[in-house]
Amino acid sequence: xxxxxxxxxxxxxxxxxxxxxxxxxxxxxxxxxxxxxxxxxxxxxxxxxxxxxxxxxxxxxxxxxxxxxxxxxxxxxxxxxxxxxxxxxxxxxxxxxxxxxxxxxxxxxxxxxxxxxxxxxxxxxxxxxxxxxxxxxxxxxxxxxxxxxxxxxxxxxxxxxxxxxxxxxxxxxxxxxxxxxxxxxx
Amino acid sequence: xxxxxxxxxxxxxxxxxxxxxxxxxxxxxxxxxxxxxxxxxxxxxxxxxxxxxxxxxxxxxxxxxxxxxxxxxxxxxxxxxxxxxxxxxxxxxxxxxxxxxxxxxxxxxxxxxxxxxxxxxxxxxxxxxxxxxxxxxxxxxxxxxxxxxxxxxxxxxxxxxxxxxxxxxxxxxxxxxxxxxxxxxxxxxxxxxxxxxxxxxxxxxxxxxxxxxxxxxxxxxxxxxxxxxxxxxxxxxxxxxxxxxxxxxxxxxxxxxxxxxxxxxxxxxxxxxxxxxxxxxxxxxxxxxxxxxxxxxxxxxxxxxxxxxxxxxxxxxxxxxxxxxxxxxxxxxxxxxxxxxxxxxxxxxxxxxxxxxxxxxxxxxxxxxxxxxxxxxxxxxxxxxxxxxxxxxxxxxxxxxxxxxxxxxxxxxxxxxxxxxxxxxxxxxxxxxxxxx
Numbered sequence: 001x002x003x004x005x006x007x008x009x010x011x012x013x014x015x016x017x018x019x020x021x022x023x024x025x026x027x028x029x030x031x032x033x034x035x036x037x038x039x040x041x042x043x044x045x046x047x048x049x050x051x052x053x054x055x056x057x058x059x060x061x062x063x064x065x066x067x068x069x070x071x072x073x074x075x076x077x078x079x080x081x082x083x084x085x086x087x088x089x090x091x092x093x094x095x096x097x098x099x100x101x102x103x104x105x106x107x108x109x110x111x112x113x114x115x116x117x118x119x120x121x122x123x124x125x126x127x128x129x130x131x132x133x134x135x136x137x138x139x140x141x142x143x144x145x146x147x148x149x150x151x152x153x154x155x156x157x158x159x160x161x162x163x164x165x166x167x168x169x170x171x172x173x174x175x176x177x178x179x180x181x182x183x184x185x186x
Numbered sequence: 187x188x189x190x191x192x193x194x195x196x197x198x199x200x201x202x203x204x205x206x207x208x209x210x211x212x213x214x215x216x217x218x219x220x221x222x223x224x225x226x227x228x229x230x231x232x233x234x235x236x237x238x239x240x241x242x243x244x245x246x247x248x249x250x251x252x253x254x255x256x257x258x259x260x261x262x263x264x265x266x267x268x269x270x271x272x273x274x275x276x277x278x279x280x281x282x283x284x285x286x287x288x289x290x291x292x293x294x295x296x297x298x299x300x301x302x303x304x305x306x307x308x309x310x311x312x313x314x315x316x317x318x319x320x321x322x323x324x325x326x327x328x329x330x331x332x333x334x335x336x337x338x339x340x341x342x343x344x345x346x347x348x349x350x351x352x353x354x355x356x357x358x359x360x361x362x363x364x365x366x367x368x369x370x371x372x373x374x375x376x377x378x379x380x381x382x383x384x385x386x387x388x389x390x391x392x393x394x395x396x397x398x399x400x401x402x403x404x405x406x407x408x409x410x411x412x413x414x415x416x417x418x419x420x421x422x423x424x425x426x427x428x429x430x431x432x433x434x435x436x437x438x439x440x441x442x443x444x445x446x447x448x449x450x451x452x453x454x455x456x457x458x459x460x461x462x463x464x465x466x467x468x469x470x471x472x473x474x475x476x477x478x479x480x481x482x483x484x485x486x487x488x489x490x491x492x493x494x495x496x497x498x499x500x501x502x503x504x505x506x507x508x509x510x511x512x513x514x515x516x517x518x519x520x521x522x523x524x525x526x527x528x529x530x531x532x533x534x535x536x537x538x539x540x541x542x543x544x545x546x547x548x549x550x551x552x553x554x555x556x557x558x559x560x561x562x563x564x565x566x567x568x569x570x571x572x573x574x575x576x577x578x579x580x581x582x583x584x585x586x587x588x589x590x591x592x593x594x595x596x597x598x599x600x601x602x603x604x605x606x607x608x609x610x611x612x613x614x615x616x617x618x619x620x621x622x623x
């Protein structure tokens with residue numbers, strides 16, 4: 001049987017991980033505790049803790065205006081665009097929110113954002129990545145129509161991997177079909 | 187017939203004929219690290235009756251070979267054990283097998299063997315397989331192994347028996363990979379096909395999905411969200427080194443190895459939408475776009491000959507499975523019925539595929555034969571996904587939800603035998619099955 005299992009398992013710190021960015025966590029807290037462990041087996045791997053790394057706060061956001069993004073009274077503090085089942089259309093109720101963020105990008109050419117698309121759990125892991133991507137792309141398209149630059153917006157998808165509500169009913173699913181707006185450097 | 191003996195005593199035969207519940211954990215009392223339990227929840231009536239005689243001398247060692255062999259063969263669903271208790275003297279070589287005694291007990295095949303310490307510290311393991319019907323020896327082998335190799339040797343013997351009696355390769359020496367989750371901790375683990383000997387390959391606070399063994403089993407591709415977006419990595423199982431092979435702007439996911447192990451088909455959103463690209467398995471270079479479509483193209487899988495890929499796409503309105511020929515870009519729709527058919531996995535002989543279909547909200551594992559286009563549902567659902575086909579094409583490992591938990595399950599390719607493989611204290615999902623070694 002496999003030579004692999006008899007192997008003296010060497011473990012390597014993966015220095016490349018140190019390069020991973022410190023974009024904000026879902027709750028807005030800085031990500032400074034990310035720990036990735038990789039290995040080949042027997043030892044269970046080694047902590048590389050690579051991601052404790054680089055603080056790029058402020059890299060894309062005008063510090064003077066960051067208050068507006070987090071001021072609860074400001075529409076810019078609202079970051080979720082929710083979608084109907086099997087839908088990728090930004091509903092009218094979210095237009096003011098999307099427009100406000102688009103205006104912010106237009107007014108702050110150095111600002112960068114990541115739109116994180118999500119799907120509910122009714123689908124396969126990988127197909128739902130594609131569905132979440134479509135929801136992020138829909139918000140991006142609307143922002144670009146409103147003048148934001150393509151280079152300011154990266155769209156990514158978490159599929160069904162990061163549900164906002166871990167439940168298995170329609171209420172949970174409705175909360176999970178969404179695009180989260182996250183500014184780089186927050 | 188009342189089974190007894192080491193293995194059999196742990197087996198509970200219910201009143202319903204053919205349904206046995208086996209805890210693989212109990213079969214491995216010496217393996218503290220075992221984490222998966224395997225129970226057979228449906229049995230095949232046509233299982234071949236085989237008598238596995240405890241090996242001479244194995245009581246002197248911490249792990250008996252015959253128990254592991256018996257566990258492997260029973261879990262395959264294609265064998266039923268016939269009691270050998272009370273046969274005196276107990277045979278340990280083919281010559282010592284009195285075929286008529288075993289025939290009288292209903293056995294069609296007999297396994298005998300011995301374990302003996304050698305002067306150099308190794309252990310000599312002998313085994314023989316006797317066809318009790320034709321009265322001939324089908325296999326006769328000798329191994330010199332360390333104690334650490336007992337389990338591996340037992341799996342090799344089970345593979346040999348399986349192949350001799352079914353004509354197909356056994357998969358007991360193969361490995362599986364899967365993702366576990368405990369709280370916020372996600373792990374990619376690799377284990378023996380029976381769930382024993384689990385090894386942690388990656389630990390992350392962020393989700394991991396889509397592990398895929400390379401064709402030679404030496405590397406594993408997977409998708410990690412540790413960088414706040416999906417990125418495809420390839421990691422060596424030999425030295426643990428890993429490399430991001432798809433880390434472009436946007437999402438990078440759905441890795442699928444080319445049969446020669448040099449490339450991966452992946453789904454990238456870097457040029458908009460979700461589209462299929464080829465990237466180098468060693469990283470670097472520009473990805474090569476496989477085709478352009480206005481819809482979603484993802485979940486690709488190479489056919490065994492490498493000339494075409496199956497993939498899921500909603501280009502026709504609903505998610506369906508298509509086939510792309512790499513040479514000329516020709517695309518053919520494969521699934522015609524239903525509103526959601528995704529996750530295609532070609533059978534090793536290319537004659538068909540296993541996939542996931544959703545019908546009235548119920549997700550099931552199904553097969554399709556490419557010639558007849560006939561679809562067969564293998565599992566009941568309601569949340570079955572991530573099928574991984576055994577390298578001999580006989581079994582499908584998949585992710586299911588049971589009692590609110592994510593568990594692994596296995597089903598035979600004809601749907602007749604189903605096993606639930608439960609984890610003790612954690613969520614398990616996203617299985618992958620390694621190659622024959």
